[in-house]
Amino acid sequence: MSGPDRRLLSGDEAVALAARDGDIALGTGYPGTPSTEILESFSQLGGRAQWAPNEKVALEVGLGVAYTNARALVTMKHVGLNVAADPLFTATYTGVTGALVVVSADDPGMASSQNEQDNRRYAVAAGAPMLEPADSQEAYDFTLLAIQVSERWGIPVLLRLTTRVCHSKTVVYPAGALAASNAPATFVRDIKGRVMIPAYARPAHRRLREKLARIAEWNEAEGPNREIDGDRSLGIITAGISFMHVREAAPEAALLKLGMTYPLPLETIRRFVRSLFRCVVVEEGDPYLLEAICAAGLRAEGKPEAFRFGELNVDRVKRILARDASPELTPPPGKPPELCHGCPHRAVFAALRNLDCIVASDIGCYTLAVLPPFEAVDTCVCMGASIGVGLGLRHALPPEQARRVVSTIGDSTFIHSGITGLVEMVYNPPKTGHVVIILDNGTTAMTGLQEHPGTGRTLAHQPTGKVVIEDLARSLSIASVHVTDPTINPAAFQELVAASLARGELTVIVARRNCLLAAGKIKEYERSAARETESCIEQQD
Amino acid sequence: MTNIVIAGLGGQGVLKASDIVADVAFRAGLDVKKSEIHGMSQRGGSVSSDVRFGEKVYSPMVPPGEADYLVVLSPDQVEPNRWQLREGGTLITPGAIAENTLRDKRSLNVALLGCLSVDLPFPEAAWQEAIRQNLAPKLHATNLQALAIGRAAAQGGEAANKHVIGGSGSK
Numbered sequence: 001m002s003g004p005d006r007r008l009l010s011g012d013e014a015v016a017l018a019a020r021d022g023d024i025a026l027g028t029g030y031p032g033t034p035s036t037e038i039l040e041s042f043s044q045l046g047g048r049a050q051w052a053p054n055e056k057v058a059l060e061v062g063l064g065v066a067y068t069n070a071r072a073l074v075t076m077k078h079v080g081l082n083v084a085a086d087p088l089f090t091a092t093y094t095g096v097t098g099a100l101v102v103v104s105a106d107d108p109g110m111a112s113s114q115n116e117q118d119n120r121r122y123a124v125a126a127g128a129p130m131l132e133p134a135d136s137q138e139a140y141d142f143t144l145l146a147i148q149v150s151e152r153w154g155i156p157v158l159l160r161l162t163t164r165v166c167h168s169k170t171v172v173y174p175a176g177a178l179a180a181s182n183a184p185a186t187f188v189r190d191i192k193g194r195v196m197i198p199a200y201a202r203p204a205h206r207r208l209r210e211k212l213a214r215i216a217e218w219n220e221a222e223g224p225n226r227e228i229d230g231d232r233s234l235g236i237i238t239a240g241i242s243f244m245h246v247r248e249a250a251p252e253a254a255l256l257k258l259g260m261t262y263p264l265p266l267e268t269i270r271r272f273v274r275s276l277f278r279c280v281v282v283e284e285g286d287p288y289l290l291e292a293i294c295a296a297g298l299r300a301e302g303k304p305e306a307f308r309f310g311e312l313n314v315d316r317v318k319r320i321l322a323r324d325a326s327p328e329l330t331p332p333p334g335k336p337p338e339l340c341h342g343c344p345h346r347a348v349f350a351a352l353r354n355l356d357c358i359v360a361s362d363i364g365c366y367t368l369a370v371l372p373p374f375e376a377v378d379t380c381v382c383m384g385a386s387i388g389v390g391l392g393l394r395h396a397l398p399p400e401q402a403r404r405v406v407s408t409i410g411d412s413t414f415i416h417s418g419i420t421g422l423v424e425m426v427y428n429p430p431k432t433g434h435v436v437i438i439l440d441n442g443t444t445a446m447t448g449l450q451e452h453p454g455t456g457r458t459l460a461h462q463p464t465g466k467v468v469i470e471d472l473a474r475s476l477s478i479a480s481v482h483v484t485d486p487t488i489n490p491a492a493f494q495e496l497v498a499a500s501l502a503r504g505e506l507t508v509i510v511a512r513r514n515c516l517l518a519a520g521k522i523k524e525y526e527r528s529a530a531r532e533t534e535s536c537i538e539q540q541d
Numbered sequence: 542m543t544n545i546v547i548a549g550l551g552g553q554g555v556l557k558a559s560d561i562v563a564d565v566a567f568r569a570g571l572d573v574k575k576s577e578i579h580g581m582s583q584r585g586g587s588v589s590s591d592v593r594f595g596e597k598v599y600s601p602m603v604p605p606g607e608a609d610y611l612v613v614l615s616p617d618q619v620e621p622n623r624w625q626l627r628e629g630g631t632l633i634t635p636g637a638i639a640e641n642t643l644r645d646k647r648s649l650n651v652a653l654l655g656c657l658s659v660d661l662p663f664p665e666a667a668w669q670e671a672i673r674q675n676l677a678p679k680l681h682a683t684n685l686q687a688l689a690i691g692r693a694a695a696q697g698g699e700a701a702n703k704h705v706i707g708g709s710g711s712k
Contacts (some may be wrong), residue, residue: 008563008564008567111578135601163578164576164601167576167577167578168574168575168601169560169563169576170574170575170598171567171573244599244601245599245600245602247599247600248600313600313604314600314602315605329605329624331605331621331625332621333621334586334587334589335585335586335587335617335618335621336587337551337584337586338585338586340584340585365584368584
C-alpha cells in the first residue's frame with residue numbers, strides 16, 4: 001500500500017515506536033498501570049527493554065546508560081516516580097552526555113492507583129524539563145523531542161503522560177528515524193560533573209539553573225506550544241489531554257496549548273493573557289499552570305475545587321467555562337472487580353478472615369481482598385508498606401492485639417520494596433514477633449502478568465538469574481521460613497498461620513501457587529527453556 | 542461524528558470489540574479515537590470502551606449522554622450504562638442473538654458488532670478484514686460466522702423498535 005505511514009496506536013505504543021525510531025539503547029522501568037505497555041511494545045519492536053526490581057533502580061540504570069553518550073528511556077506510573085525521586089533530584093545536577101527520558105504516567109481519577117498525585121510538581125521540584133502530549137501523535141513526537149532536548153542540554157527530561165493519553169488509541173503519522181546518537185558510547189571521566197559531594201554539587205546546581213534558563217528561552221522561541229486564534233472574549237490555556245476536551249467544548253475560544261510545561265514560556269503566556277477579555281486555565285489535577293501564571297502577575301481564572309478531583313471530560317470543561325459548580329451527575333455504579341474464581345490468594349484471605357487477623361497489606365491483585373466476600377485487608381498505602389506498617393502496629397498495639405497482626409505482600413511487590421522491610425523486621429523485631437505472608441503467584445499479575453526478578457525470566461520471558469524469596473529470607477536468619485501451596489489444603493494453611501501467630505517468632509510464609517491467568521503461559525516458558533537447555537547439552541556432546 | 546460505547550464485564554471481549562470497530566473506521570480513512578480504562582477492570586468488573594470517528598475527533602471520550610450506539614455484552618450491565626446513550630440512540634444487547642446460534646459463546650462480542658455494523662457506513666468486507674487483523678487465525682471462522690449471525694439478526698424484521706436491538710434488558 002502506498003501513501004504515508006499511518007497507524008492507530010495507543011499513547012504507550014506511540015512512545016515505544018518513537019523510542020525505536022529515536023535510537024533508544026535501553027528501556028527500563030517497573031510495570032505500573034497505565035505505563036506498562038511502553039516497554040512491552042518497545043521489546044516487541046526489537047528494542048532492548050528490561051524490567052527493573054523497582055523504579056529507583058530503573059532510573060539509576062538509565063542514568064548510567066546516559067552517562068555514556070547513549071540514549072535511555074525509563075518508564076513508570078506516577079507513584080513510581082516517588083520511588084525514583086532520589087536519583088532524579090540529583091541526576092538533574094549531574095546531567096547526562098547522552099539522553100535520559102523519564103516517563104511518568106499519571107492517573108487522574110485513579111483508574112488503577114492509590115492516589116492521584118500530580119507529577120508536574122516533580123518537574124519543578126527536581127528541575128527537569130517536562131513535555132505533556134495530548135494524544136498518540138504527540139506522544140510519538142514529544143518522545144523524539146524529549147530525546148533531542150535531553151541531548152542538546154545534557155539534562156534528564158520528564159515525559160508526563162496521563163491514563164487517557166496512555167490508553168487511548170489515536171491516529172499517528174510517524175515522522176521517521178531520528179539521527180543516531182552523535183558519539184559512540186564511551187566513558188569520559190568527569191569527576192566534578194558526576195560526583196556530587198557538596199563542593200561539586202554547589203556549582204552543579206548553578207549549572208542546572210542556567211540550563212533551565214536557556215531551555216525556557218528555547219521553549220519561548222520554538223517550543224512545542226500552539227496558539228489557536230479565536231474569539232478574544234474567552235481564551236483558554238491548557239495542556240495534555242485537557243486540550244482535546246477544550247477544543248470540543250469551546251471550538252470558538254482562543255487557545256494557548258502548551259506542550260512543554262516546565263520551564264514555562266511565560267512571555268508567550270503573558271502576551272496571550274493580555275490579548276484576552278477573559279482567560280481560563282483548564283488543567284486536570286492540581287492548579288499547577290494556574291499557580292505559575294498567577295505568580296507571574298497575570299490574571300487568569302481556574303476551575304472550581306470540585307474539578308481538582310478525577311479526570312476532565314468535555315462535559316466537565318463546559319461546566320468549568322460556565323463557572324457551573326452545581327453537583328455533577330454520578331453514573332450508576334458498575335460491577336466492582338474481584339479476585340478471580342480459582343485465584344490462589346483466596347485461600348490465604350479466607351484464612352486471615354477466619355482468624356480475625358489485622359492485615360497490613362500491599363499493592364497488587366490481592367488488595368481486592370478488601371472487598372466482599374473477604375473484607376480481610378486493613379491497610380494498603382504504597383509498594384512495600386505492608387511490612388513496615390505491620391511492624392509499627394505490632395510495636396504500638398497491646399500484646400493481645402499485636403499478636404493478630406499479619407503483613408501480606410505479593411512476590412513482585414516484595415522484590416520491589418519489601419526486602420528492606422524484612423531487614424527492618426530482623427533488626428527491630430517486635431516483642432510479639434511478626435508474620436509476613438508473601439503471596440507468590442509467579443508473576444506481576446495486576447498490571448498484566450509481567451515477569452520480575454523472582455520469576456527468573458526477563459521481560460521477554462527468557463531465562464535469567466532468579467531471586468529465590470525463601471533463600472533471601474533464610475539468609476536473614478529469620479526463625480521460621482515456610483513454603484507452602486495454600487490451595488492444596490486450606491485448613492492446614494490456616495493452622496500454619498494460627499500456629500505462627502501463637503509462637504511469637506519472626507515468621508515468613510511463602511504462599512506459592514501460580515496465578516490462574518499466568519499458569520499456562522508460565523508452563524510454556526518453562527517448556528521452551530527446557531528445550532533450549534537440552535539442545536545446548538546436545539550441541540556440547 | 543459517530544459515538545459508540547461498548548460495555549460489559551472483564552473477560553467478555555469489550556476491548557477487542559472496540560479495537561475492531563476502531564480499526565474498521567481507521568481503514569476507511571476517517572479520524573478515529575478509542576478510549577478505555579484498563580487495570581482493575583480486568584478482574585471481572587465492569588469495563589467500557591468508547592470509539593469515536595468522523596472527519597475530525599478531539600476528545601477520546603464520548604461525552605455523557607451522547608452515545609449514538611450503546612453495545613452491551615452482559616444483560617446486567619445495561620442499566621449501569623444506559624446514561625451514556627443519547628435520546629434516540631440505539632441500544633444493542635445480548636438478546637439480539639438467539640441462544641445456541643453461536644458456535645462459541647465467547648464470540649458474542651463480535652456477533653453484537655454484526656448488529657452494529659448494519660447501521661454503520663462501512664462494507665461487510667471491511668468488518669471481515671478487521672476481524673482477521675485483530676484476532677488469531679484459529680478464531681477467524683467462528684468470529685466471521687458470529688459477524689454474519691449478528692448482521693442477519695439486525696436485518697431481520699423482528700426488531701420492531703429500531704432503537705433497541707435485542708431487548709432493553711431491563712427485566
